[in-house]
Amino acid sequence: MSRLDSFIQRLQAQRACLDAAAAMIADLPGPALELGLGNGRTYDHLRTLLPGRRIFVFEREVRAQPDCVPPAADLFLGDFTEQLPGAMARMGEPAALVHADIGTGDKAASLALARSIAGAVVDLMRPGAVLLSDQPFEDPRLHTAPLPDGVAAGRYHLSIATE
Numbered sequence: 001m002s003r004l005d006s007f008i009q010r011l012q013a014q015r016a017c018l019d020a021a022a023a024m025i026a027d028l029p030g031p032a033l034e035l036g037l038g039n040g041r042t043y044d045h046l047r048t049l050l051p052g053r054r055i056f057v058f059e060r061e062v063r064a065q066p067d068c069v070p071p072a073a074d075l076f077l078g079d080f081t082e083q084l085p086g087a088m089a090r091m092g093e094p095a096a097l098v099h100a101d102i103g104t105g106d107k108a109a110s111l112a113l114a115r116s117i118a119g120a121v122v123d124l125m126r127p128g129a130v131l132l133s134d135q136p137f138e139d140p141r142l143h144t145a146p147l148p149d150g151v152a153a154g155r156y157h158l159s160i161a162t163e
Contacts, residue, residue: 013156016148021130022049030096040068084120094126100133125161133157
């Protein structure tokens with residue numbers, strides 16, 4: 001498969017999972033979290049899917065399109081490992097949805113990052129909240145949910161917080 005075809009499949013899987021997750025949390029209160037703003041595409045999609053729901057963004061350095069940058073009050077700027085542990089004080093309530101697009105192209109480093117932040121991410125989620133991610137997150141408080149039709153296993157990951 002060409003890199004272009006792989007990229008297209010990844011974006012299609014990401015959109016299908018975002019759409020499914022938004023439907024899954026429709027009746028669940030709480031903000032959404034976006035880990036990894038990038039150029040702002042998924043943040044923008046989340047704003048469309050979740051109108052009226054606050055979206056907190058965690059990013060090391062903002063490089064997004066100007067119209068895809070969250071308000072300063074909703075932006076946690078810096079390293080995930082430093083920003084996640086104290087985030088609840090600013091959020092005010094646990095998250096209903098977390099989208100983590102943290103892959104760097106270095107598979108080993110991306111997996112290590114997911115392992116290092118998994119507990120802190122789940123600490124910010126309410127029971128029933130959905131975590132969708134480009135990397136597998138492992139925590140005993142998460143259980144795997146089925147992927148939407150057409151999304152290949154391992155292409156994206158969908159989990160639900162149990163406690």
